[in-house]
Amino acid sequence: MxxxxxxxxxxxxxxxxxxxxxxxxxxxxxxxxxxxxxxxxxxxxxxxxxxxxxxxxxxxxxxxxxxxxxxxxxxxxxxxTVNGGLSDLQKAFIEHNALQCGFCTPGMIMSARALLDKNPSPTREDICEALEGNLCRCTGYEPIIAAVLSAAGGEVNE
Ligand code: FES
Ligand code: FES
Missing domain, CATH: 3.10.20.30 (Beta-grasp domain)
Structure with a gap:
């Protein structure tokens, strides 16, 4: 070819x-x-x-x-990763149990990263919109939204 x-x-x-x-x-x-x-x-x-x-x-x-x-x-x-360690966003995913099988996680994190680069203080609605193309069969999405909110320094009600 x-x-x-x-x-x-x-x-x-x-x-x-x-x-x-x-x-x-x-x-x-x-x-x-x-x-x-x-x-x-x-x-x-x-x-x-x-x-x-x-x-x-x-x-x-x-x-x-x-x-x-x-x-x-x-x-x-x-x-x-930051200096070989996890980024704050990755740590927030772990802290909020935002992954189970983990298959969707790299894609979720990259969509969330693109959002945070553009908008460091997103609302819950902003996060839902940014992640609407990322499917997760395991978590029910709420822990993922909480993780992104928390990485952005927002208030998380769990
Ligand atoms: S593998 Fe690319 S959108 Fe599903
Ligand atoms: S953690 Fe399994 S698909 Fe999202």
Missing amino acids: NRQRIRLKVNGQAYDTLCSENATLLTLLREDLGLTGTKEGCGAGECGACTVILNGRPVNSCMVLALECQDSEVRTIEGE
Whole structure:
């Protein structure tokens, strides 16, 4: 298959590699760059498990062609850690029991991160809107909303 050169930055690190014309950003991240924190759920833009931040916006990486990301900046769950430790947002997920199986969690956290970057003091409604494309089969969503509110310094009624 015809492979083409792609250059992009992921979590601040520059990559210059080859990928096939029809490879998705999800495939590039997981299979070519070895960044397996981003998960594949539906593979069809429905579940949000594969969410990453592309040039500041959350996207379903299963629906983006890798070659469309030429010279782009991508952030994945691997970039969420701070000095090798968990970020405040990740700690809040643990504190509020916002994960069970954890499969949705990388995508949830990237959607929440994109929201907090844009709006550091979101309301509950802002959070629900930002996470509406991320499905979770385990938690019932309330602990996730509480975790994001708490990471933003908001009041949490549990
Ligand atoms: S795996 Fe991409 S939206 Fe479900
Ligand atoms: S924690 Fe299992 S799908 Fe969300």
